[in-house]
Amino acid sequence: MNSSVEHKETGREEVIHIRGLHKSFEELTILRGIDLSLYRGENLVVLGRSGTGKSVLIKCIAGLITPDAGTVEVLGKNVPDLGPDELNVLRRQVGFSFQMSALYDSMTIRENLEFPLKRNLKIHDTKVLDEKVMSALADVGLERTANQFPAELSGGQKKRIGIARTLILQPEIMLYDEPTSGLDPITSEEINELMVEVQRKYGTSSIIITHDITCAKTTADRVIFLHEGEVGYDGPFESLYTTKNPLLSTFMQYFNLKEHERAR
Numbered sequence: 001m002n003s004s005v006e007h008k009e010t011g012r013e014e015v016i017h018i019r020g021l022h023k024s025f026e027e028l029t030i031l032r033g034i035d036l037s038l039y040r041g042e043n044l045v046v047l048g049r050s051g052t053g054k055s056v057l058i059k060c061i062a063g064l065i066t067p068d069a070g071t072v073e074v075l076g077k078n079v080p081d082l083g084p085d086e087l088n089v090l091r092r093q094v095g096f097s098f099q100m101s102a103l104y105d106s107m108t109i110r111e112n113l114e115f116p117l118k119r120n121l122k123i124h125d126t127k128v129l130d131e132k133v134m135s136a137l138a139d140v141g142l143e144r145t146a147n148q149f150p151a152e153l154s155g156g157q158k159k160r161i162g163i164a165r166t167l168i169l170q171p172e173i174m175l176y177d178e179p180t181s182g183l184d185p186i187t188s189e190e191i192n193e194l195m196v197e198v199q200r201k202y203g204t205s206s207i208i209i210t211h212d213i214t215c216a217k218t219t220a221d222r223v224i225f226l227h228e229g230e231v232g233y234d235g236p237f238e239s240l241y242t243t244k245n246p247l248l249s250t251f252m253q254y255f256n257l258k259e260h261e262r263a264r
């Protein structure tokens with residue numbers, strides 16, 4: 001389906017178009033007028049301190065949270081206006097890889113991957129299921145885990161299975177919420193490469209929320225920095241280090257320090 005819109009100024013095709021997005025929880029104002037565009041085929045990284053509303057933002061995109069004001073157009077449809085059936089269609093086109101991998105512990109990896117195929121695509125043919133499961137496992141390099149249970153896998157493997165379970169529906173857009181959190185640098189690097197590979201192989205457009213500067217550097221075509229519910233920076237990764245924005249330079253100094261510590 002190709003129902004997105006063209007950006008007025010850039011002429012590039014927008015798969016997500018957000019304007020004036022506001023969200024509060026009772027007295028607590030989280031998003032204060034977010035404007036954001038995601039262009040077809042790009043990886044957009046969202047940086048920002050803990051609690052600034054990064055997860056709330058992508059939950060608004062996935063229709064899991066209803067905004068107080070603003071438009072959230074995804075593939076040409078305003079998400080807050082969608083009824084349950086249209087939301088189900090949207091959720092097939094927009095894959096959400098959660099902050100916690102959220103696999104079903106009582107199911108094998110194969111059953112975990114079959115679940116969205118049966119539920120969302122109503123596929124029950126065992127041969128088709130098997131082909132799709134094995135191809136998704138091959139994409140994340142974990143074919144051999146098909147008959148294991150989540151408890152038998154490492155944290156990094158579980159993250160990859162979580163991503164495979166989202167990719168199995170071949171979404172046009174992927175939303176990754178902290179895909180590398182809690183992983184060692186080598187495993188993180190594997191996840192970063194996987195996200196770039198997904199973009200290359202399937203032409204997927206993605207939003208990647210991260211606190212991991214290496215992840216941002218490896219995967220980002222563009223970066224936005226959320227600060228106190230607003231977009232404080234929107235541009236290339238390289239310019240993050242030279243921006244005059246004092247809030248962002250403090251944030252980046254913290255990462256420079258971390259890189260330095262890692263190099264010691």
Ligand SMILES: Nc1ncnc2c1ncn2[C@@H]1O[C@H](COP(=O)(O)OP(=O)(O)OP(=O)(O)O)[C@@H](O)[C@H]1O
Nearest residue numbers: 025028030048049050051052053054055056057099
């Ligand atoms: N369903 C909810 N009900 C009430 N408050 C919420 C809800 N979801 C999020 N919040 C609040 O919104 C704020 C932003 O939360 P969010 O999860 O988006 O932060 P974040 O930027 O993703 O942080 P982190 O980097 O720690 O994941 C927090 O103060 C959180 O408590």
Ligand SMILES: [Mg+2]
Nearest residue numbers: 054055099177
């Ligand atoms: Mg979060």
